[in-house]
Amino acid sequence: MTSTRSDIQDIETTLLLQGIQQTYGYDFREYARASVIRRLRKFMRDHDLPTVSALQNRVLHDSAAMSKLVDTLSVNVTSMFRDAEFYQALRKHAIPRLQTYPYLRLWVAGCSTGEEAYSLAILLHEEGLLEKSRIYATDFSDKNVQRAKSGIVALKSMKTNTQNYIRAGGHRDFSEYYSAKYGQVIFKKFLSEKISFAQHNLVTDQSFNEFHVILCRNVMIYFNKKLQEHVMHLFNDSIAPLGFLGLGVKEAIFPTSFRKLYSEHGDGTRLFQLVN
Ligand SMILES: C[S@@+](CC[C@H](N)C(=O)[O-])C[C@H]1O[C@@H](n2cnc3c(N)ncnc32)[C@H](O)[C@@H]1O
Known part of the structure; x- marks a missing residue:
């Protein structure tokens, strides 16, 4: 042969x-x-x-x-308030519940260069929840983590970022969240100090805390079913009772046996809540 x-x-x-x-x-x-x-x-x-x-x-x-x-x-494509409808669903369905807790832990898994974590911090700030929140933003790529930690994004991406922010329900002057210099933008300290950036590999590392919100968006789309199942087990070990799980628009909870544990909020926005 x-x-x-x-x-x-x-x-x-x-x-x-x-x-x-x-x-x-x-x-x-x-x-x-x-x-x-x-x-x-x-x-x-x-x-x-x-x-x-x-x-x-x-x-x-x-x-x-x-x-x-x-x-x-690693595909690093990201933007602030990516899929604006998802953030609208977060505001509408998750925020009222999150307001009832004394302290919030949120995990952005596969955070790329940080835009998603800063978006979440801005949303929490506008809903009066940032003070009592700690966001853990992780990625397996050290280069991404270092970039995210710096709080710097290219000025040229801010037009799209601002449009997304408005579509996501933001109603302030977006420029109050950053200062711009030499073609770059740096996020204000009151946002970055609420985010802990670290390297974490969803394939090989364990659960490290219990979270009220886990976002893992546009990451599992690159995994096969076996690995998606492994990551869902990791999230199940890491999510608080009645916690929220946000996936990417093209992603679903796998294996199907896990689906009965979660209810989906919104219309295909992939915002789930652990209910069982
Ligand atoms: C397409 S980006 C998505 C970024 C962001 N979540 C979003 O939706 O805009 C995918 C990210 O997943 C990260 N990633 C891929 N495999 C990973 C793994 N095994 N553990 C942690 N992060 C991983 C990549 O480094 C990349 O930053």
Whole structure:
């Protein structure tokens, strides 16, 4: 039996992902394979590597190349108040319940460069809840975490961010939340001091607290069903009774047996509440 080129590439990819997991602890083995292969090919083109085995040789011996590969494999697209309807649903359905607690813990899992965590801080501030809140914003990419911690975003993204803020139900002057300098924007300290940024890997790390709100939006879309199930178990171990779980618009609770534990608020906004 002769193997085809694509069979060989599949074997090489499996070996590469296993090697990365054993060497660095990053576990991409259960990420959606088609998307992983697309990104590996891009990395190989950009770095002039003819085969997946050549790529393996490079990243296993060079941790700087490995960090670059993590950047390529993690899709970082984000924006403030992304999917404005989701934030409207949060205001309408979650805030009244959150107002009844003396202290709030919120987890933004897969926070990318921080925009989602700052959006949440702004929403809590406007609803009078920021003072009693602590937001934990995590990502497995150290580069993302460092960027998020800096509280800096590009000035050119602020037009979209401001439009999203207004569509999400914001009614203040958005510029009161940041100062702009040299083509960049930095969020005000009263927002950033309420957010703890840290590295956390949803595949390999454990639950670290109990949260009234967990947002994990546009992250699990890159995982296969087995990994989505693993992450849902992690969230189930981390969510407080009657806590809220926000997923991305194209994401669903998996496995289906978990669905009866949650009720969905809003019209397809993917804001769930643990009810059982
Ligand atoms: C498309 S971004 C979504 C950002 C933000 N949640 C949003 O909806 O705008 C996906 C993020 O998930 C992060 N990510 C991917 N795999 C992860 C893992 N295993 N653990 C933690 N974060 C992960 C990526 O680094 C990236 O920042």
